[in-house]
Amino acid sequence: MSQYNIIIAGVGGQGLILTTKIICEAAMNGGYDVKSNDVVGLAQRGGRVWGSVKIGKKIHSPNIAVAGADILLGMELLEAFRWKSSLKDKGLAILNEYQIPPVPVIAELEKYPQNIVEEFKKNHHVIALDAIKKSNELGTDKVANILLIGILAKNTDIDKKNWIETIKDSVPEKFVDENLNAFDYGYNL
Amino acid sequence: MNKKEVLSGNAAIARGFYEAGGAVAASFPGSPTVEIMHTLNTEYPDIYSEFSVNEKVALEVGIGASFAGARTLVSMKHVGVNVCADPLMTFTQTRINGGFILVTGDDPGMLSSQNEQDNRFFGKFANMPILDPSDSQEAKDFVKTGLKLSEDYNAPVLMRITSRVCHSRSIVALSDRENHQISGFSKKLEDYGMIPPNTFQKQFDMQDRLVRLAEDANRMSINRLEEKETSDTLIVTSGLMYQNLKELNLDVSIYKLGMVYPLPVKTLKELSKKYKQIIVLEELMPFIENEMKIHGIGCIGKELFSFTGELGSEDIEDGLLKAGVIKDKSSESIEIVETVGRVPMFCAGCPHRPVFDILKKAKVSVIGDIGCYSMAVLPPLNILNSIISMGACISIMKGMSKANTIAGNKEPLVAVIGDGTFYHSGMPSLLNMLHQLDSSYNMTLIILDNGTTAMTGGQPNAGTGKYGSQYDMHVSIENIVKTMGFERLKVIDQFSYKEASKSINEELKHEGLSIVIATRPCALNFKIKETNFYVDPKICIGCRSCVKTNCPPIAMKAYKGIEKLKSSINPYMCVGCSVCAQVCPVNAIKRKKEGQNESV
Numbered sequence: 001m002s003q004y005n006i007i008i009a010g011v012g013g014q015g016l017i018l019t020t021k022i023i024c025e026a027a028m029n030g031g032y033d034v035k036s037n038d039v040v041g042l043a044q045r046g047g048r049v050w051g052s053v054k055i056g057k058k059i060h061s062p063n064i065a066v067a068g069a070d071i072l073l074g075m076e077l078l079e080a081f082r083w084k085s086s087l088k089d090k091g092l093a094i095l096n097e098y099q100i101p102p103v104p105v106i107a108e109l110e111k112y113p114q115n116i117v118e119e120f121k122k123n124h125h126v127i128a129l130d131a132i133k134k135s136n137e138l139g140t141d142k143v144a145n146i147l148l149i150g151i152l153a154k155n156t157d158i159d160k161k162n163w164i165e166t167i168k169d170s171v172p173e174k175f176v177d178e179n180l181n182a183f184d185y186g187y188n189l
Numbered sequence: 190m191n192k193k194e195v196l197s198g199n200a201a202i203a204r205g206f207y208e209a210g211g212a213v214a215a216s217f218p219g220s221p222t223v224e225i226m227h228t229l230n231t232e233y234p235d236i237y238s239e240f241s242v243n244e245k246v247a248l249e250v251g252i253g254a255s256f257a258g259a260r261t262l263v264s265m266k267h268v269g270v271n272v273c274a275d276p277l278m279t280f281t282q283t284r285i286n287g288g289f290i291l292v293t294g295d296d297p298g299m300l301s302s303q304n305e306q307d308n309r310f311f312g313k314f315a316n317m318p319i320l321d322p323s324d325s326q327e328a329k330d331f332v333k334t335g336l337k338l339s340e341d342y343n344a345p346v347l348m349r350i351t352s353r354v355c356h357s358r359s360i361v362a363l364s365d366r367e368n369h370q371i372s373g374f375s376k377k378l379e380d381y382g383m384i385p386p387n388t389f390q391k392q393f394d395m396q397d398r399l400v401r402l403a404e405d406a407n408r409m410s411i412n413r414l415e416e417k418e419t420s421d422t423l424i425v426t427s428g429l430m431y432q433n434l435k436e437l438n439l440d441v442s443i444y445k446l447g448m449v450y451p452l453p454v455k456t457l458k459e460l461s462k463k464y465k466q467i468i469v470l471e472e473l474m475p476f477i478e479n480e481m482k483i484h485g486i487g488c489i490g491k492e493l494f495s496f497t498g499e500l501g502s503e504d505i506e507d508g509l510l511k512a513g514v515i516k517d518k519s520s521e522s523i524e525i526v527e528t529v530g531r532v533p534m535f536c537a538g539c540p541h542r543p544v545f546d547i548l549k550k551a552k553v554s555v556i557g558d559i560g561c562y563s564m565a566v567l568p569p570l571n572i573l574n575s576i577i578s579m580g581a582c583i584s585i586m587k588g589m590s591k592a593n594t595i596a597g598n599k600e601p602l603v604a605v606i607g608d609g610t611f612y613h614s615g616m617p618s619l620l621n622m623l624h625q626l627d628s629s630y631n632m633t634l635i636i637l638d639n640g641t642t643a644m645t646g647g648q649p650n651a652g653t654g655k656y657g658s659q660y661d662m663h664v665s666i667e668n669i670v671k672t673m674g675f676e677r678l679k680v681i682d683q684f685s686y687k688e689a690s691k692s693i694n695e696e697l698k699h700e701g702l703s704i705v706i707a708t709r710p711c712a713l714n715f716k717i718k719e720t721n722f723y724v725d726p727k728i729c730i731g732c733r734s735c736v737k738t739n740c741p742p743i744a745m746k747a748y749k750g751i752e753k754l755k756s757s758i759n760p761y762m763c764v765g766c767s768v769c770a771q772v773c774p775v776n777a778i779k780r781k782k783e784g785q786n787e788s789v
Contacts, residue, residue: 028195037353038358044533048531061435062357062358081526082528103569104530108745
């Protein structure tokens with residue numbers, strides 16, 4: 001049974017908690033032990049947020065304590081970059097290229113870092129796209145996270161049906177189709 | 190039942206209370222435990238649950254339910270226990286009828302708290318047994334264990350859970366709900382009428398239950414020994430620290446405490462004879478370590494591990510390396526990349542934004558309070574000069590005014606408080622303003638009434654009824670203020686920026702106390718999303734008036750064919766509040782028309 005240490009990074013309000021919840025439930029449905037961390041609280045208001053999901057045969061701590069993430073799911077580009085060193089050499093970086101400028105950038109005190117995707121490419125596998133833009137093209141900008149989960153799902157041994165089952169249970173019924181459509185897009189990328 | 194679910198620690202606590210036949214639960218919202226009551230509210234209709242007006246009220250609701258024989262849970266963040274300490278310290282003397290568990294969410298590392306207090310000391314102070322779960326399964330199980338201990342040992346039980354365990358998800362095996370009869374209140378004066386001489390015997394009763402608990406702790410299955418034959422070191426630990434230690438997979442014996450107070454002294458004494466050294470691994474203060482030392486059990490702990498912040502597996506390795514238990518570290522710690530920082534900020538459409546923009550332009554320094562508006566202490570606003578505790582700003586303003594007056598200084602003072610905080614404990618502070626009120630001292634109190642307890646995720650409060658009939662309390666702050674007898678009061682709509690600015694600035698100049706109530710609702714909680722705005726870069730003069738309102742979708746941008754940077758609005762994030770358009774001096778910001786493309 002494989003073990004997956006996943007770091008998820010984003011900006012408060014992007015839906016990180018639901019994303020970790022879906023990954024956890026798909027893992028459990030797939031027969032794995034799983035533990036996750038979410039940073040919840042003050043940072044929810046547009047601050048930097050991150051979480052971890054550990055999937056394997058038996059998981060003790062939810063923390064990914066050493067530079068040992070197999071997969072980094074970056075929901076926002078700068079936040080992904082912040083966690084770059086958490087990723088194993090040759091680990092997989094799934095990068096949403098969508099950018100949310102933080103306060104120092106808005107205030108023009110600092111520049112939004114450039115060439116982040118290229119930095120990752122130096123020693124990691126990279127799948128990068130603007131998930132918000134793509135999701136919007138699929139009909140709504142609300143399914144960007146599910147699209148990213150689709151990419152993640154493809155890179156684990158957890159059966160596709162476990163993901164689909166979990167997504168159906170996690171989103172309101174009238175939005176199931178558009179979510180599964182986005183999942184498929186990511187899965188088949 | 191043979192069902193499993195992935196649950197957060199908080200959701201598992203709610204589940205445990207349901208399975209234990211719990212009947213009444215109360216809380217005041219606060220991270221990290223807010224989701225316990227939210228889960229009971231939304232998923233377990235068999236249980237009466239409420240978000241009370243404050244923690245003291247929540248605890249007292251719980252006391253009443255327990256008196257009447259119901260299994261009862263009260264939950265709050267760590268600092269909430271300070272608010273309910275008064276009833277707690279006396280309630281703990283009474284006879285327990287329905288099992289009572291108080292869940293406190295401690296916050297090592299202060300992920301979302303104003304201090305890092307270790308509430309295990311509260312448990313000891315109040316003569317309560319203390320449980321400390323390490324994951325969601327234990328969080329659920331310990332609620333059931335705790336309610337039983339409460340009834341068996343005649344003690345309210347403290348469950349101390351840390352923020353990581355509250356929010357961490359893991360797999361939990363579910364059971365059916367037990368049936369627990371509500372016996373009714375016995376009305377025995379000597380057990381519940383807590384004045385002397387009734388309280389004299391109670392001191393002995395509390396002592397006695399702790400002695401019995403300490404004895405029985407040696408046999409409780411929640412305290413367990415995991416021995417490694419080759420180890421000459423025993424690590425005593427509890428909670429998440431156990432899991433973080435297990436992660437290292439070391440050849441070392443572990444004694445895992447499920448109940449951290451009182452300790453199984455007899456067992457630990459015997460073990461201390463067998464092992465060369467005992468190391469106590471715990472976050473925050475040396476609680477277990479001190480208890481062991483009080484009982485003459487030699488150990489080390491805080492000389493190896495930090496007294497503040499969270500302890501991850503890498504910190505545990507550092508400590509064990511120092512103690513000579515391990516020879517090398519397994520690998521390097523994660524270090525986040527040094528890059529541009531990201532502090533939290535008011536949401537797009539937040540009603541606090543125009544108020545703080547106006548105050549910033551007025552160049553005033555503001556006494557703050559607890560809520561989303563606490564973020565005004567952060568850059569780029571940096572406008573709050575102090576934040577202490579729920580409801581404190583009004584009394585702090587009064588105290589400052591009195592001290593300043595004695596010093597011959599009449600510096601104008603401004604304070605801000607939210608509606609949830611006003612109901613929680615701001616009301617007594619405001620009442621106290623009437624006492625020896627100096628009508629010549631310029632003080633301005635701004636009440637930010639966004640209709641919800643927003644920071645913790647938008648729980649309804651005493652005023653939320655104005656936004657929907659599903660909320661049963663519809664208390665008007667304006668009426669409260671008037672009834673108390675304050676005359677200088679203005680009620681404003683801060684999204685009418687110019688009028689709001691005029692009103693606030695008038696009150697800032699007014700000699701004497703004036704109160705302003707800003708009435709726009711929370712955009713996030715009430716899901717307010719109107720047609721978005723966009724910037725016409727041909728009109729924009731690049732003055733940055735809009736950028737300075739510090740709204741997430743607004744930033745300067747390089748447009749094709751335009752030399753200077755001009756403002757821009759991210760259409761996905763804008764909720765159409767119009768504040769930026771109102772502060773724009775040249776009308777470059779316009780609301781998108783139906784069918785028009787996203788930003789120009």
